[in-house]
Amino acid sequence: MAFWRQPLDTQEIHITKGLVTIIEDRCKGCGYCIEFCPTHMLAFSDRFNKKGYHPPQTSRPDDCVNCHYCEIICPEFAIYSVEAP
Amino acid sequence: MKPAVRTGNHYITGDVACAEGAIAAGCRFFGAYPITPATEVAEHMAERLPDVGGTFIQMEDEIAAMASILGAAWTGVKTMTATSGPGFSLMMENLGLGVCTETPCVIVNVQRTGPSTGLPTQTGQGDMMQARWGSHGDYELIAIAPSSPQDCFYHTILAFNLSEKYRVPVLVMADEIVGHMSEKVVIPDAREITLVSRPRPKGRKDRFRLYQPGPDGVAPMPAIGEGYNVHVTGLTHDERGYPVMTPEAQEEMMTRLKGKIRNNLDDIIRTEEYRMEDADIVIVSYGISVRTGLTAVDEARRLGYKVGLFRLITVWPFPEERIHAIAARVKGLITVEINLGQVHYEVERCAHGQAATYLVGDAGGKIIHPDKVVSLIQEVFQP
Amino acid sequence: MSANTQPGIDHQGAHPLDDLIRTDRIPHIWCPGCGTGTAFSSCLTAIKATGIPYNQFTMVSGIGCSGRAAGYIKIDSFHTTHGRAIPFASGIKMARPDLNVIVFSGDGDLFAIGGNHFIHAARRNMDMTVICVNNLIYGMTGGQVAATTPSKAKTTTTPFGNPDAPFNLPLMAYAAGASYVARWTILHVRDLTNAINEALLKKGFSFIEVLAPCPVNYGRRNKQKSLDTLRLYREKTIIRNGADPARADIDFGRGVILGTFIDRDRDTCDELYDATCRRNED
Incomplete structure (x- = not known):
């Protein structure tokens, strides 16, 4: 028994899926995308890029909703998302 | 619009003759800050410029006046400011930017006596070494000294022509007496005045290099909005205009900045x-x-x-x-x-x-x- | 699986803003965690969103970390002298009023050495967009006290804490006559982008203050890592559009007001010049 009403269009709302692209060698490892991703689908990788930073990787790629927040907070033009095909 | 060249015989001061020379030379932007004995240049430009399609603006200080004429010059217009000793000191910072970025512009210094506020506003010729070396760093520029109101007219035109040809700030080093003295000034027919405009780029925009010099050592200069997407900086830069922080880049840039003047002395002097x-x-x-x-x-x-x-x-x-x-x-x-x-x-x-x-x-x-x-x-x- | 073949990793790079940046100059000079990059990226997104052709924009910067922005945008751009971006840009605007002029610079550049130019451009309602990356410090020179450094903050030139009070930038912009005044942080980057977009389309002098961390030269001496600063932006800010700019001083203890403070219409400098000085004679 729920105390809230089920929105009538729940079945119709389609959550967008996104695909994140990381331009690893531009990354300086600030971690903003990882910290502030609303679905927490990014994590630091173990790899080093050519500047010696750990770029992010998609730890749970299916969780991306293509909100672009990582893309717009990234100070390095190093990450962006597109709608998943 | 009114005629830019006021052909005829006039009885005017050197300051007014400078302004008339500038307008005859095609100057269409003046960044001002009042200072005796150069104020009359600004006053005359304020009155004349809007009628010939130009723009006058009185800025908040001489630093801003100098900055404004550099910015305006990159839109493709010929620009000028006028000042005297204390204001000339304030302009030194952006004079250096003008030299480094090869921005054509003319600065009239109607000299008075210094140091500091000095003897306002009686004549002097004490800014000659400041004209040569006043901005920091090593550089070359051009300075011209008129001796009469008639000179003020022609020498301001000459200043614009040299400035455009060599893409360098040119100083008109007048003084209080020349600036304030009224004498006969003959302004010829517009057709008798030779005007020079800055070299302009040709060819493919995507291959354009901002400081790639022509045979005389001077690089063609585009205007803002033409699609050349230039980056202009007061940092040491390479041919593309990009900052390069190496002694080699510095040497290359300085060799060319000095060379375009030193290798053309016969034409300039x-x-x-x-x-x-x-x-x-x-x-x-x-x-x-x-x-x-x-x-x-x-x-x-x-x-x-x-x-x-x-x-x-x-x-x-x-x-x-x-x-x-x-x-x-x-x-x-x-x-x-x-x-x-x-x-x-x-x-x-x-x-x-x-x-x-x-x-x-x-x-x-x-x-x-x-x-x-x-x-x-x-x-x-x-x- | 090697890094090169892992899905979602593109080593070639085709960032949506690549057409507006000089990719041959990337990576830029800004330190890891510096907020300037985000503010700059936001500005580029806002430019893009206007739909106006890029060559109708020009960017002018002064000196300092954020002053380097002009060097990374792929439009006609000018990196001028310290504090002088606004008068340089004023010259451009008055000579070519059809251009969209953006001044992108820092707090030290725009409000200490360039403070006089700022108030006069606002007074004249010079039709330009001024974006100030406010990191509360002189970053490029190694962390000296600025006109925006909070009282008591430690810097290399206030080793015992800053004895002075900082400027309230939105209040100053408003008092001097700006048409549009907003403040956001780099964490509020969507709002920031919308604000810059609005400012670009707004006639008159628009001012946007962007709070941004300087983790190396401010944060380090004040026990704030860049992520701490962003958490502070999340927890200690209050969004209040239309707030009185007099209440906009930066006090994270009390809460910092963000939003659009001022959005008003006034004739611009170039319009007034034309109307006042250009006499139509036949």
């Missing part, structure tokens, strides 16, 4: 001679002091001395070779200037010990009386 043919004593002067020199030549000649006058129209770059050659054939060189020795030391350097050098200077505030020059001649030379 203008001098005049008066009764020099048989002279064995030569007065070297510029600006208002040329008029002292002219009278002194005639007076000394009357007393039996073979005196001539060598006038620097272009003070910077300095006509080193000419002075050196003159020094080889005369007994003495006398520099007349309203300071206590600035251009005099340049004359001394270029004379290189071949002739005696003397200074007839003045601490400032008045034109030098010709008698002072004649007295010196009588004191040290035999007729």
Whole structure:
């Protein structure tokens, strides 16, 4: 028994899926995308890029909703998302 | 729109003649800040510019006035400002930016006596070395010294032409007397005035390199919005205009910045001679002091001395070779200037010990009386 | 699986803003965690969103870390002298009023050495967008006290804490006559982008203050890592559009007001010049 009403269009709302692209060698490892991703689908990788930073990787790629927040907070033009095909 | 060239005979001050020269030269943007004795240049430009499709703006200080004319110059227009000593000091910062970014513009300095607020606002020629070296770093620019309101008209046009041709700030080093004195100024028909415009880029925009020089060492200059997507910086930069922080890039840039002036001295330097043919004593002067020199030549000649006058129209770059050659054939060189020795030391350097050098200077505030020059001649030379 | 073949990793790079940046100059000079990059990226997104052709924009910067922005945008751009971006940009605007002029610079550049130019451009309602990356410090020179450094903060030139009070930038912009005044942080980057977009389309002098961390030269001496600063932006800010700019001083203890403070209409400098000085004569 729920105390809230089920929105009538729940079945119709389609959550967008996104695909994140990381331009690893531009990354300086600030971690903003990882910290502030609303679905927490990014994590630091173990790899080093050519500047010696750990770029992010998609730890749970299916969780991306293509909100672009990582893309717009990234100070390095190093990450962006597109709608998943 | 009103005619840009006010052809005819006028009785106007040097300051107004500078403004009329600028408009005749095609100047369409003036960034101002009031200062005696240069204010009248601004006042006249404020009145004239909107009628010829130009823009006048009085900025909050001379730093801003100088910055505004650099910015405006990159939109493709010819730009100018005018000031005097204290304002000239404030302009030095952005004068350097103009040199480094190769931005054509003209700065009129109607000199008064310093240092600091000095003797407002009586005449002086004490900013000549500041004109040459006032901004930090090593560089070349062009400075011209008018001696009359008529000169103010033509020399301002000359300043624009040289500035556009060599993409360098050009200084018109007038002084309070020239600026405030009214004399007859003949403004010719517009067709008789030769105008030069900055070299313009041709060819593919995506391959354009901002500082790739032409044969004379000067690079073509695009205007904002033409699609060349240039980056212009006061940092040491390469041919693309991109900052490069290496001594090698610095050397390459400086070689070209200095070279475009040093390799074109014959085209840039203008001098005049008066009764020099048989002279064995030569007065070297510029600006208002040329008029002292002219009278002194005639007076000394009357007393039996073979005196001539060598006038620097272009003070910077300095006509080193000419002075050196003159020094080889005369007994003495006398520099007349309203300071206590600035251009005099340049004359001394270029004379290189071949002739005696003397200074007839003045601490400032008045034109030098010709008698002072004649007295010196009588004191040290035999007729 | 090697890094090169892992899905979602593109080593070639085709960032949506690549057409507006000089990719041959990337990576830029800004330190890891510096907020300037985000503010700059936001500005580029806002430019893009206007739909106006890029060559109708020009960017002018002064000196300092954020002053380097002009060097990374692929439009006609000018990196000028310290504090002088606004008068340089004013020259551009008055000579070519059809251009969209953006000044992108830092707090030290715009409000200490360039403070006089700022107030006069606002007074004249010079039609330009001024974006100030406010990191509360002189970053490029190594962390000296700025006109925006909070009282008591430690910097290399206030080793015992800053004895002075900082400027309230939105209040100053408003008092001087700006048409549009907003403040956001780099964490509020969507709002920031919308604000810059609005400012670009707004006629008159628009000012946007962007709070941004300087983790190396401010944060380090004040026990704030860049992520701490962003958490502070999340927890200690209050969004209040239309707030009185007099209440906009930066006090994270009390809460910092963000939003659009001012959005008003006034004739611009170039319009007034044309109307006042250009006499139509036949």
